[in-house]
Amino acid sequence: MSKQMSHLDNIPSTPGKFKMDKSPYIHNRLRWHSSLAKLTFWSFMFLGLILIFFFRSPSSNPLPQDPSRRSLRTYNWGGPAWEKRVRSSARIRSRNGISVLVTGAAGFVGTHVSAALKRRGDGVLGLDNFNDYYDPTLKRARQALLERSGVFIVEGDINDSALLRKLFEVVAFTHVMHLAAQAGVRYAMENPGSYVHSNIAGFVNLLEVCKSANPQPAIVWASSSSVYGLNTKVPFSERDRTDQPASLYAATKKAGEEIAHTYNHIYGLSLTGLRFFTVYGPWGRPDMAYFFFTRDILKGKSISIFEAANHGTVARDFTYIDDIVKGCLAALDTAEKSTGSGGKKKGPAQLRVFNLGNTSPVPVSDLVSILERLLKVNAKRNIMKLPRNGDVQFTHANISLAQRELGYKPSTDLQTGLKKFVRWYLSYYSGGKKAAG
Numbered sequence: 001m002s003k004q005m006s007h008l009d010n011i012p013s014t015p016g017k018f019k020m021d022k023s024p025y026i027h028n029r030l031r032w033h034s035s036l037a038k039l040t041f042w043s044f045m046f047l048g049l050i051l052i053f054f055f056r057s058p059s060s061n062p063l064p065q066d067p068s069r070r071s072l073r074t075y076n077w078g079g080p081a082w083e084k085r086v087r088s089s090a091r092i093r094s095r096n097g098i099s100v101l102v103t104g105a106a107g108f109v110g111t112h113v114s115a116a117l118k119r120r121g122d123g124v125l126g127l128d129n130f131n132d133y134y135d136p137t138l139k140r141a142r143q144a145l146l147e148r149s150g151v152f153i154v155e156g157d158i159n160d161s162a163l164l165r166k167l168f169e170v171v172a173f174t175h176v177m178h179l180a181a182q183a184g185v186r187y188a189m190e191n192p193g194s195y196v197h198s199n200i201a202g203f204v205n206l207l208e209v210c211k212s213a214n215p216q217p218a219i220v221w222a223s224s225s226s227v228y229g230l231n232t233k234v235p236f237s238e239r240d241r242t243d244q245p246a247s248l249y250a251a252t253k254k255a256g257e258e259i260a261h262t263y264n265h266i267y268g269l270s271l272t273g274l275r276f277f278t279v280y281g282p283w284g285r286p287d288m289a290y291f292f293f294t295r296d297i298l299k300g301k302s303i304s305i306f307e308a309a310n311h312g313t314v315a316r317d318f319t320y321i322d323d324i325v326k327g328c329l330a331a332l333d334t335a336e337k338s339t340g341s342g343g344k345k346k347g348p349a350q351l352r353v354f355n356l357g358n359t360s361p362v363p364v365s366d367l368v369s370i371l372e373r374l375l376k377v378n379a380k381r382n383i384m385k386l387p388r389n390g391d392v393q394f395t396h397a398n399i400s401l402a403q404r405e406l407g408y409k410p411s412t413d414l415q416t417g418l419k420k421f422v423r424w425y426l427s428y429y430s431g432g433k434k435a436a437g
């Protein structure tokens with residue numbers, strides 16, 4: 001592909017100037033040659049233009065936006081060189097290391113988890129479809145970062161069963177860290193199909209391939225604090241009700257937890273679901289408030305701060321990325337083996353759900369004040385009613401279960417974590433890169 005692109009680049013962008021070389025006073029033979037050459041030249045130009053259009057069109061037309069079409073997108077995978085990269089990336093380099101397939105590896109959490117696993121000497125293979133829900137250049141930059149530490153990200157979709165089967169054929173993964181998903185709460189009204197595609201169909205496809213793999217891997221996957229939905233009992237504990245989702249996103253995560261139960265029950269897959277609470281930090285997601293507040297404050301644009309009925313405070317249990325990574329690694333390390341083989345259950349297997357939060361909800365207005373201090377710019381605050389389209393008023397995690405079973409102990413407060421985020425943000429977006437979104 002890159003070779004073809006460079007050929008296309010060789011086509012002159014100003015064909016008009018070629019005309020200047022030809023003289024009208026040459027004799028017939030030459031003129032005949034020249035018109036043949038001209039015909040050939042313009043045929044190639046025409047072909048070239050078609051090729052340019054063909055290769056450019058996926059990024060410039062709305063094709064990848066459409067979720068049903070997106071599933072039809074084909075990716076380049078396979079071949080001996082590709083398999084070699086897959087094997088090398090997944091090779092365990094430490095005693096007692098594990099080999100992990102990380103889905104959503106070019107995502108925010110996936111990048112940090114992949115890098116941490118690689119640092120300890122585990123085998124890591126990434127998988128990501130690089131969709132354009134948010135600026136894909138950020139995903140590419142994270143990919144480049146992982147590439148430098150020896151993590152290869154396969155470009156493909158979790159709903160592609162042939163690709164997943166191939167990956168398990170090439171590598172006997174001991175674990176799957178499943179982070180690929182359609183995230184975001186409000187986007188569901190724009191593109192509900194993408195949630196069904198990635199969070200339901202894609203998850204089922206992944207579990208189907210895992211249950212048939214020999215040996216079956218243990219699976220740790222990202223659920224969400226949003227499953228607590230309209231629950232008003234605080235702090236949120238794992239046994240609280242989760243049957244009142246306030247968004248389609250939350251409903252698909254809740255469905256994922258039920259689907260996990262089924263695959264554990266029928267096939268003996270070891271499954272651990274992690275309910276993340278508003279994760280933030282360097283290389284974060286541009287669709288999240290702390291990120292676009294930073295961008296808009298720096299631009300002098302006003303920011304919308306939501307408040308609930310009767311001036312009720314909207315608060316979030318913000319959790320720093322390094323704490324989440326520790327929780328993910330601890331979940332992988334304490335995961336028991338799946339018990340099935342040949343697609344059949346051989347005995348009961350582990351099924352867990354944990355909250356991973358920070359246990360200290362912070363009002364969103366305080367988040368803005370911290371950002372103002374760090375950026376040394378005053379925000380233009382625009383207080384607005386919390387719309388009823390998916391966001392809940394507050395989140396607050398009870399993490400005593402994760403503390404007990406995973407040794408999880410978050411250690412970064414919002415002030416410290418945002419300082420690290422802002423430092424990253426300023427260096428990333430001043431390094432000649434255009435501002436996000």
Ligand SMILES: NC(=O)c1ccc[n+]([C@@H]2O[C@H](COP(=O)([O-])OP(=O)(O)OC[C@H]3O[C@@H](n4cnc5c(N)ncnc54)[C@H](O)[C@@H]3O)[C@@H](O)[C@H]2O)c1
Binds near residue numbers: 182202279
């Ligand atoms: N960041 C948070 O605050 C938060 C909170 C709760 C839950 N979660 C969950 O944690 C996980 C990671 O979140 P994140 O913040 O890193 O999000 P992210 O969007 O940055 O990462 C997800 C990655 O998955 C990829 N992806 C999406 N659909 C795919 C598909 N069908 N096939 C292959 N790749 C696909 C995307 O390209 C993206 O790179 C997600 O499951 C998310 O729902 C995140």
Ligand SMILES: *[C@@H]1O[C@H](CO)[C@@H](O)[C@H](O)[C@H]1NC(C)=O
Binds near residue numbers: 068071159161197202
């Ligand atoms: C997922 O893949 C299956 C099998 O290839 C296909 O039938 C289905 O349409 C896909 N689902 C979505 C929502 O993309």
Ligand SMILES: *[C@@H]1O[C@H](CO)[C@@H](O)[C@H](O)[C@H]1NC(C)=O
Binds near residue numbers: 238398400
């Ligand atoms: C937190 O969760 C644990 C179970 O893990 C429970 O025993 C405890 O009562 C909960 N605490 C609160 C304050 O809800």
